[in-house]
Amino acid sequence: MLSAYYIQKGLLFRKPQNDPDLIKSLLERLKHSLSIALFHFHPLSGRFVTPNPPSYFVLSEIFQAKGHQYDIGVPISCPPILNRWFPEGHGPKINLPFKHHDEFIRRFQAPKLRQRIFHFSAESTAKLKAKANRESNTNKISSFQSLSALVWRSLTRARRLPYDQTTTCKLATNNRTRMEPPLPKEYLGNSIHAVGASATAGELLQHDLGWAAWKLHLAVANHNDTAVRQYLEKWLESPA
Structure with missing residues (x-):
């Protein structure tokens, strides 16, 4: 970062x-x-x-x-609140196994930006959410998950990926309310993770919008206190 x-x-x-x-x-x-x-x-x-x-x-x-x-x-x-949160038994400092900054800093040279902006009205987003929930026979899929699923499927189709190639849609999620106990709202800084759902291009395009949206919903719903702590413990065993 x-x-x-x-x-x-x-x-x-x-x-x-x-x-x-x-x-x-x-x-x-x-x-x-x-x-x-x-x-x-x-x-x-x-x-x-x-x-x-x-x-x-x-x-x-x-x-x-x-x-x-x-x-x-x-x-x-x-x-x-300026005190940093660390898993029990760790902190407030973490020693990384590096001897030179070249081992852990890699400057990213961004390619020329190619950007397209789409606008979705509240009405069209509501219809999209209703469609995704109807196709998955649920009412738990959010507007954001429905829209993300649409973008995921559309980009995969436009890229014309091989049907057996794996593609992933990642979402940034806030850890604050998922922690037990939750981090206070005054906690200064970010506590976030990237959660994602994966499928082959063939699976993604052969199934409907609701199928893709449900996979994203599960990725978000399953990101709880246990998932956060397991990730951190695994990272602390081998920092990168």
Whole structure:
């Protein structure tokens, strides 16, 4: 993941009335609010850059706190939990069996991006979900699983893969609510896994949408606390 780009998101706000003094005061308050927010979220401190043209972050509860704009002790409703979770008997540090960074860092050179964007209306997505559940004789398949199954089958058909070639559809899943006990929502950082379903191209195209969607549903449903811990224990035996 060292080669992956950061997720970049921004917030746009309506520009205040044309009052230079007001705008200057507003920007100063915004910047100071950020500095106070970073006091709470200190792992992020020093890791922000401002591209050109400038952008400003308002991490807004602190900004709107009356009478506390210059107080680092201003309370926030969801203070972050900075302690890392590790399986019992491990942590807080893990020693990787490498002697040189070339052994574990491989920079990814991305090919030229080929991208196509499709829009699915709420109505068409609902129909797709109903179709997948009807074909699988269930009501457990989600809209996302139905749509993912459609994309999986469509890409496989478009690629004209050999019928005996295995193809896999992977989904990112959040471990927080799957852990026992669950990780708190204030846990700072990510705890995710990639779960997937596999089939040969022939199987995928010979069966209907519901068949593919049900395989994805099972991959998600079976990813529980036991699955997470088994994966981590296996990884800790042979870190990579």
